[in-house]
Amino acid sequence: MKNIPQKVIHRYLRHDKKFPHVWCAGCGNGIILGDLLRAIYNLGLEKDDIAMVSGIGCSSRMPVYVDFNTLHTTHGRAIAFATGIKMAKPELKVIVITGDGDVSAIGGNHFIHAARRNIDLTIIIVNNNIYGMTGGQCSPTTPIGKFATTAPYGSIEPNFDLCELAKCAGASFVARTTAFHTTEARQIFEKALQKKGCSVVEVISQCPVSYGKMNNMSSAVKMLELQRDNTLPIAAYEKLPEEKRAGKIVRGILHDVEKPEFIDQYQKLVDSLSLQKQDESKKEDKSSKSEESKSQE
Amino acid sequence: MSTDRKVGKPILLQGNAAVTLGALDAGVQFFGGYPITPSTEIAEILAKELPKRGGKFIQMEDEIGSIAAVLGASIAGLKSMTATSGPGFSLMQENLGFGMQTEIPCVIVNVQRGGPSTGLPTSPAQGDIMQARWGTHGDHPVIALYPDSILECYELTIRAFNLSEKYRTPVILLMDEVLAHMRESVVLPPKDKLKIIHRIKPNVPPEWYKHYMRNPKYISPVASFGEGYRFHITGLTHDESGFPTQVPEEVNDMMDRLLRKITDNLDDIIQIEPFYMDDAEIAIFAAGVVARSAKEAIIQARKKGIKVGLIRPLTIWPFPDQDVENMLESTRAVIIAEMNQGQLINEVKRVTKYGQHSRFYRIQKYNGLVITPDEILRKIAEVA
Numbered sequence: 001m002k003n004i005p006q007k008v009i010h011r012y013l014r015h016d017k018k019f020p021h022v023w024c025a026g027c028g029n030g031i032i033l034g035d036l037l038r039a040i041y042n043l044g045l046e047k048d049d050i051a052m053v054s055g056i057g058c059s060s061r062m063p064v065y066v067d068f069n070t071l072h073t074t075h076g077r078a079i080a081f082a083t084g085i086k087m088a089k090p091e092l093k094v095i096v097i098t099g100d101g102d103v104s105a106i107g108g109n110h111f112i113h114a115a116r117r118n119i120d121l122t123i124i125i126v127n128n129n130i131y132g133m134t135g136g137q138c139s140p141t142t143p144i145g146k147f148a149t150t151a152p153y154g155s156i157e158p159n160f161d162l163c164e165l166a167k168c169a170g171a172s173f174v175a176r177t178t179a180f181h182t183t184e185a186r187q188i189f190e191k192a193l194q195k196k197g198c199s200v201v202e203v204i205s206q207c208p209v210s211y212g213k214m215n216n217m218s219s220a221v222k223m224l225e226l227q228r229d230n231t232l233p234i235a236a237y238e239k240l241p242e243e244k245r246a247g248k249i250v251r252g253i254l255h256d257v258e259k260p261e262f263i264d265q266y267q268k269l270v271d272s273l274s275l276q277k278q279d280e281s282k283k284e285d286k287s288s289k290s291e292e293s294k295s296q297e
Numbered sequence: 298m299s300t301d302r303k304v305g306k307p308i309l310l311q312g313n314a315a316v317t318l319g320a321l322d323a324g325v326q327f328f329g330g331y332p333i334t335p336s337t338e339i340a341e342i343l344a345k346e347l348p349k350r351g352g353k354f355i356q357m358e359d360e361i362g363s364i365a366a367v368l369g370a371s372i373a374g375l376k377s378m379t380a381t382s383g384p385g386f387s388l389m390q391e392n393l394g395f396g397m398q399t400e401i402p403c404v405i406v407n408v409q410r411g412g413p414s415t416g417l418p419t420s421p422a423q424g425d426i427m428q429a430r431w432g433t434h435g436d437h438p439v440i441a442l443y444p445d446s447i448l449e450c451y452e453l454t455i456r457a458f459n460l461s462e463k464y465r466t467p468v469i470l471l472m473d474e475v476l477a478h479m480r481e482s483v484v485l486p487p488k489d490k491l492k493i494i495h496r497i498k499p500n501v502p503p504e505w506y507k508h509y510m511r512n513p514k515y516i517s518p519v520a521s522f523g524e525g526y527r528f529h530i531t532g533l534t535h536d537e538s539g540f541p542t543q544v545p546e547e548v549n550d551m552m553d554r555l556l557r558k559i560t561d562n563l564d565d566i567i568q569i570e571p572f573y574m575d576d577a578e579i580a581i582f583a584a585g586v587v588a589r590s591a592k593e594a595i596i597q598a599r600k601k602g603i604k605v606g607l608i609r610p611l612t613i614w615p616f617p618d619q620d621v622e623n624m625l626e627s628t629r630a631v632i633i634a635e636m637n638q639g640q641l642i643n644e645v646k647r648v649t650k651y652g653q654h655s656r657f658y659r660i661q662k663y664n665g666l667v668i669t670p671d672e673i674l675r676k677i678a679e680v681a
Binding site: 014017018047048049051053063064067068069070071072073074077080081082083084085086087088089091092109110113266269270273274277 | 326327329348349351353355357358359361362363365366367368369370371372373374375377391392395521522523524525527528529530531532533538540541
């Protein structure tokens with residue numbers, strides 16, 4: 001009995017409830033969830049203090065498997081629900097799990113506004129460049145020329161750079177990693193979870209079933225190798241001569257700045273108003289006392 | 298705008314301001330909204346008042362985000378609300394259904410304006426009655442309340458919060474634009490006379506807790522996020538623990554619970570005001586400001602000896618089927634007056650026995666103007 005292995009993830013999974021999971025063989029979601037759970041474990045966060053909120057899509061099924069306060073919302077709206085939760089209970093660590101279509105197509109508005117407010121959410125985007133759950137339609141991150149069931153002749157639309165979008169909209173922490181780079185992903189999650197402010201982590205993932213099959217990469221291993229070969233850390237990228245940068249995807253912490261955070265700002269407002277109120281009531285007390293003394297005279 | 302809550306003395310109050318006073322007295326702690334005429338004053342007043350009381354206010358990026366944030370705040374334990382009008386109410390429909398499906402208390406005020414689309418932003422209409430009933434997709438029961446005075450804007454806002462907390466569901470307050478912007482002299486009740494209901498909290502250890510526990514009353518205690526009860530909420534059809542299910546028996550269970558927690562408590566939920574109905578031969582059925590015009594017309598008609606009365610629903614959904622059926626039993630004609638192209642008339646027809654009423658009369662006005670007492674009086678004369 002002594003040698004029964006206990007892995008970190010076993011502390012967090014709802015083992016008696018929601019398994020087997022819905023994800024296809026070769027999917028990156030399980031790897032990424034494992035990285036996230038190990039980050040949470042390393043930081044010593046309590047299960048009760050974590051709210052995990054998701055939208056609709058394959059990655060958005062993550063919360064159901066983990067033993068936190070979990071909320072599976074409507075398509076694109078996870079960040080807006082999370083905003084309400086965080087305002088109501090600022091002490092909760094609110095993690096949003098979303099996908100490329102969920103966050104940048106239908107939920108794009110909430111995404112840029114959460115970044116603008118710099119509200120203290122950890123937004124983890126699993127980017128598999130496709131709508132997986134509905135069977136492989138093109139998303140705002142499907143690269144130009146790549147195939148999808150709704151781009152049968154190849155996508156003619158330019159794709160979003162989600163990290164650039166988050167940074168421009170005002171998020172104070174922006175990072176990118178991949179399903180392949182598990183140690184890096186865990187480390188980035190740890191930093192993102194500790195950051196006070198809107199932190200956005202894009203995790204490039206593989207969908208061999210929907211995306212891979214249509215784009216000559218039906219093996220998950222091949223797709224993971226591409227994550228290894230086509231990406232490089234930001235420091236290495238910056239050393240690269242201009243002509244060699246084409247087609248390379250940058251990983252690591254791309255943006256990390258200190259700026260006012262929304263919940264803090266709101267609390268400051270509440271505090272200043274209550275101070276004002278106290279001042280006013282003191283003044284009223286004084287004036288009523290002076291009136292009393294006058295009337296006594 | 299005056300929002301001072303003076304007790305026992307008459308105050309001149311606007312309908313939207315009365316809603317905010319009702320909400321504050323009911324204990325609202327969170328407002329998420331988006332500016333839209335003719336509901337905007339509700340957001341403006343709460344933007345000023347909530348931070349002063351440690352409450353939370355946020356202007357979201359759109360109405361979809363507004364109701365999402367409201368639901369999120371309620372999940373985390375705060376009494377929450379939003380206020381909007383037709384176009385915004387349309388945008389809220391999907392998440393309104395999420396709130397019903399996942400049984401999250403909150404209040405949605407819809408100050409109706411002329412529609413469809415952008416319609417008549419500053420003019421009254423009663424065109425969203427059916428949208429309140431069936432706007433979100435799928436089978437679902439709805440609670441919607443309908444005030445006809447400034448005092449009732451206050452009272453029904455409190456009632457909307459009470460019903461939402463008690464029955465764990467979003468509650469809609471439907472208002473007429475005229476009421477929202479009209480000012481009336483109102484005497485507010487003292488706060489200690491108010492009945493304020495809060496959601497029932499669980500008293501079991503977390504490992505026993507089920508977020509949608511089966512029980513004969515179909516209403517179960519509700520824990521909030523961060524209280525040590527870790528549970529799952531999903532818009533997917535779920536079992537009593539909250540986890541998704543496709544098992545037909547469990548699907549039935551959930552659907553039945555959602556329906557029966559409302560239909561088993563109609564006596565508690567439905568409020569209706571009969572006005573001169575005891576001896577009425579002719580009945581008028583009208584809600585909101587139209588009912589006010591009807592009352593005036595009835596007083597005039599009675600002077601001429603016409604036995605006419607009014608049935609006014611304060612609860613418009615669930616529709617007061619039984620009350621309307623009973624009250625119409627002894628009348629020979631019913632005039633349905635509404636500021637739309639005919640939404641309530643079909644409900645009244647539905648609940649009256651076939652052949653019982655040979656005569657249904659309609660007053661339907663949708664040109665941005667209120668139905669006047671004169672118009673109703675002319676119809677009464679025609680019917681009599």
